[in-house]
Amino acid sequence: xxxxxxxxxxxxxxxxxxxxxELKQYEIICAIDGLEAVEMTKAELPDLILMDLSLPVKDxxxxxxxIKANELTQHIPVIALTAHAMDDDKNEAxxxxxxxxxxxxxxxxxxxxxxxxxxxx
Amino acid sequence: MVENVYEGADRDRYLSExxxxxSSNELMELNKELSKSSRxxxxxxxxxxxxxxxxxxxxxxxxxxxxxxxxxxxxxxxNLEEDEVLLDIERIHSSARYLLVIINDILDLxxxxxxxxxxxxxxxSLTDLLMDIKSMVQPMIDKNANHxxxxxxxxxxxxxxxxxxxxxxxxxxxxxxxxxxxxxxxxLEVKNYIEKNEKYILMxxxxxxxxxxxxxxxxxxxxxxxxxxxxxxxxxxxxxGLSITKNYCEMMDGTVSCESVLDKGTTFTIKIxxxxxxxxxxxxxxxxxx
Numbered sequence: 001x002x003x004x005x006x007x008x009x010x011x012x013x014x015x016x017x018x019x020x021x022e023l024k025q026y027e028i029i030c031a032i033d034g035l036e037a038v039e040m041t042k043a044e045l046p047d048l049i050l051m052d053l054s055l056p057v058k059d060x061x062x063x064x065x066x067i068k069a070n071e072l073t074q075h076i077p078v079i080a081l082t083a084h085a086m087d088d089d090k091n092e093a094x095x096x097x098x099x100x101x102x103x104x105x106x107x108x109x110x111x112x113x114x115x116x117x118x119x120x121x
Numbered sequence: 122m123v124e125n126v127y128e129g130a131d132r133d134r135y136l137s138e139x140x141x142x143x144s145s146n147e148l149m150e151l152n153k154e155l156s157k158s159s160r161x162x163x164x165x166x167x168x169x170x171x172x173x174x175x176x177x178x179x180x181x182x183x184x185x186x187x188x189x190x191x192x193x194x195x196x197x198x199x200n201l202e203e204d205e206v207l208l209d210i211e212r213i214h215s216s217a218r219y220l221l222v223i224i225n226d227i228l229d230l231x232x233x234x235x236x237x238x239x240x241x242x243x244x245x246s247l248t249d250l251l252m253d254i255k256s257m258v259q260p261m262i263d264k265n266a267n268h269x270x271x272x273x274x275x276x277x278x279x280x281x282x283x284x285x286x287x288x289x290x291x292x293x294x295x296x297x298x299x300x301x302x303x304x305x306x307x308x309l310e311v312k313n314y315i316e317k318n319e320k321y322i323l324m325x326x327x328x329x330x331x332x333x334x335x336x337x338x339x340x341x342x343x344x345x346x347x348x349x350x351x352x353x354x355x356x357x358x359x360x361x362g363l364s365i366t367k368n369y370c371e372m373m374d375g376t377v378s379c380e381s382v383l384d385k386g387t388t389f390t391i392k393i394x395x396x397x398x399x400x401x402x403x404x405x406x407x408x409x410x411x
Contacts, residue, residue, distance in 0.1 A: 010182055012212050016189035023197050054178075083181035086174055105185035108192060 001027040002119060005046040007037040007063070008081070009055050013104070017050070020108060034058030038066050041073050047119055053082040053093060061096040068097035077118035081106060172344065179223050183216040190216075226361035230344060233368045240283040240372060242397055247277045247322065250284060251311060254291055261299040262307060267328075269295075273311035278320055278395045286369045287393075290377075293362040294326040294389045301387070302330030314392065321375075324391045333381040341379060342367045373397050 004026045008014040018028040029044055031037040035058045041049060049067070053060035060080065067073045079100040080093035090101045100114045190209045198206065232238045255271050262269045291309065298307045307328045314323040333341070344364040370377045375393030 012186040012216060016186055020193050083178045085177055104181045105188040
């Protein structure tokens with residue numbers, strides 16, 4: 001089963017997205033802050049990471065940079081999920097090494113497509 | 122006088138040079154003023170854009186839960202147990218209620234910013250209001266297993282205040298404390314106070330919560346500033362409450378201040394004169410400096 005790491009500090013959004021993805025036959029593991037995200041990525045080597053950007057302890061951009069700087073984990077695609085909807089936010093995410101960007105509320109079908117094409121690569 | 126030295130054409134030339142110099146100085150002054158006012162308007166514009174961006178962010182988080190859970194139910198209701206669906210509807214409901222809180226806060230703050238907030242002054246029993254507040258805040262106190270203590274003078278002065286705004290101020294501060302305190306105490310202390318022959322009511326909201334660093338305290342009264350902590354990720358708040366509180370206090374000729382020690386707790390202190398001078402114009406302080 002394809003393993004997805006969902007990094008999200010908001011409880012409702014974490015529950016919602018993980019349930020919807022599980023129903024699409026993904027295996028979901030969750031982290032609630034950036035530090036946990038980096039640690040879990042190294043330990044679990046997921047197939048893809050869904051990364052919220054405004055996170056406690058360590059923000060999503062910093063976490064992504066660390067994941068992309070580590071030889072062990074740099075190949076793992078990262079989709080940034082954020083409620084910050086400005087163009088600058090998107091550019092910042094891509095600069096940090098995110099492979100894709102989705103604005104919250106996510107369009108689920110579109111997200112599935114993006115996940116699918118990144119996993120196949 | 123210097124002019125007398127010059128005759129005929131020389132004098133004309135001198136005069137035109139002088140007037141040119143004066144106009145040029147005036148132009149330079151005007152230019153300085155223009156660039157200053159353009160800088161100010163840029164600052165205001167930036168603050169406004171920042172505010173809109175933050176607002177969009179605050180609205181999107183609960184909307185994301187509302188849309189996500191309702192789509193989940195619509196698409197997957199055949200695969201879900203009834204209990205699960207009920208729980209999801211509760212989540213939709215609470216996200217929608219939260220959205221309403223944000224919208225009300227935004228409305229209050231924009232009224233303040235536009236200088237359209239008015240005070241409705243009334244004589245009322247502060248003791249009765251405190252009792253009402255006590256029962257209103259109980260659910261949020263219970264949520265994190267906190268203990269609430271109301272400690273007030275028995276003979277509190279009669280006040281001429283805006284009752285609803287005072288209620289909102291106190292509830293804002295208590296709800297703030299309740300969010301950042303777990304298994305602790307939240308104390309609302311209300312006392313008579315005299316300073317320079319003026320009568321005041323002094324109110325303190327004291328908690329034994331996570332507290333704040335000095336750097337964090339600096340920003341708490343600015344709209345949309347929130348301190349984050351990993352153990353309190355379930356906290357909800359727009360960061361507008363404290364900004365509204367400060368504005369309302371100042372409108373009532375009062376002050377609000379904050380002391381906090383990291384991991385020990387926070388104390389907010391409010392001081393409002395018992396009678397607010399109606400003749401004074403209400404000045405809504407523009408607090409856009411973020």
